[in-house]
Amino acid sequence: MKKDSILITGACGQLGTELGIALQNIHGNNAVIFSDIRRSDQLPPDALFENLDTTQSQDLAKIVEKYQITQIYHLAAILSAKGEQMPLSTWKINMDSLLNVLEIGREKKLNKIYFPSSIAAFGTNTPKENTQQDTIMHPNTVYGISKLTGELWAQYYFQKYGLDVRSLRYPGLISYKTLPGGGTTDYAVDIYFKAIQENQYTCFLSENTYLPMMYMPDAVRGTIELMEAEYDKIQTRTAYNLGAMSFSPKEVAQAIQKLQPAFSIQYAPDHRQAIADSWPRSLDDSRARQEWQWQPQYDLNRMTEDMLKNIALQLGKTLIKQS
Ligand code: AKB
Numbered sequence: 001m002k003k004d005s006i007l008i009t010g011a012c013g014q015l016g017t018e019l020g021i022a023l024q025n026i027h028g029n030n031a032v033i034f035s036d037i038r039r040s041d042q043l044p045p046d047a048l049f050e051n052l053d054t055t056q057s058q059d060l061a062k063i064v065e066k067y068q069i070t071q072i073y074h075l076a077a078i079l080s081a082k083g084e085q086m087p088l089s090t091w092k093i094n095m096d097s098l099l100n101v102l103e104i105g106r107e108k109k110l111n112k113i114y115f116p117s118s119i120a121a122f123g124t125n126t127p128k129e130n131t132q133q134d135t136i137m138h139p140n141t142v143y144g145i146s147k148l149t150g151e152l153w154a155q156y157y158f159q160k161y162g163l164d165v166r167s168l169r170y171p172g173l174i175s176y177k178t179l180p181g182g183g184t185t186d187y188a189v190d191i192y193f194k195a196i197q198e199n200q201y202t203c204f205l206s207e208n209t210y211l212p213m214m215y216m217p218d219a220v221r222g223t224i225e226l227m228e229a230e231y232d233k234i235q236t237r238t239a240y241n242l243g244a245m246s247f248s249p250k251e252v253a254q255a256i257q258k259l260q261p262a263f264s265i266q267y268a269p270d271h272r273q274a275i276a277d278s279w280p281r282s283l284d285d286s287r288a289r290q291e292w293q294w295q296p297q298y299d300l301n302r303m304t305e306d307m308l309k310n311i312a313l314q315l316g317k318t319l320i321k322q323s
Pocket residue numbers: 079080081117118119120143170171172173182183184185186
């Protein structure tokens with residue numbers, strides 16, 4: 001069988017860098033092509049990189065040809081909060097790039113395509129607790145509309161052309177290696193950095209805003225497990241709910257205080273509160289658990305210990321248990 005050659009779009013984003021490194025470990029450095037509109041310092045120095053704006057179909061086609069690409073992880077997108085500042089260009093960027101990827105997948109008969117969906121695909125009138133896989137979906141942000149539409153396009157290309165497109169509805173992703181940008185769940189990353197840097201944090205969401213969240217090692221493993229699962233196991237061709245934990249800003253602050261009792265938090269909700277309020281508070285991901293045996297490993301406390309330890313190391317600070 002031909003060896004896989006994998007293209008990651010939006011590879012310098014929060015998920016792309018870590019996912020790309022995990023894929024390099026499995027397939028070898030030369031089998032993974034990182035691409036983005038510009039290279040970031042976070043990429044491994046030996047990473048193969050191409051400048052690519054995925055809204056330009058001819059540029060995408062050239063790279064697919066150059067590296068004889070067999071799989072694409074299409075991560076390039078504008079996220080929820082930033083998208084609300086530029087709705088029409090967000091729609092254009094998110095949809096044109098996805099359709100370009102699906103079309104090249106169809107034309108070149110690529111083995112597999114990965115497209116990330118999000119909890120943003122749900123909306124205000126979705127039942128909030130333990131949100132089901134199949135439920136009311138009327139997203140309120142342009143990012144959410146693009147994710148729901150993207151799920152339907154993914155399913156369409158699978159049903160009509162047999163293209164093996166797979167997708168997950170990610171919760172908020174939390175990581176210390178590459179920072180997120182432009183999302184509503186970004187507070188759950190900022191809070192850990194500010195805890196180490198300033199021992200206090202002002203949160204842009206209110207204290208009892210519960211949202212589904214996931215630590216990056218789980219997200220990377222879940223994505224690869226989905227992509228490596230046997231074809232017949234993938235019965236859901238829109239996107240799978242993917243859960244791990246659910247918490248509020250108050251609860252993450254309490255988890256930090258177990259390790260840094262002097263840490264303090266204030267609340268100053270802004271325009272992102274309405275976006276968070278339109279999303280589920282927790283997810284039912286039983287379909288992913290049943291069909292391809294999804295199982296998260298990190299809960300809030302385990303993640304908090306790991307985040308604080310690693311950010312302190314990164315910033316050259318000592319994590320002292322203060323009492
Ligand atoms: C965002 O906040 O926009 C993203 C997401 C939940 O998809 N992190």
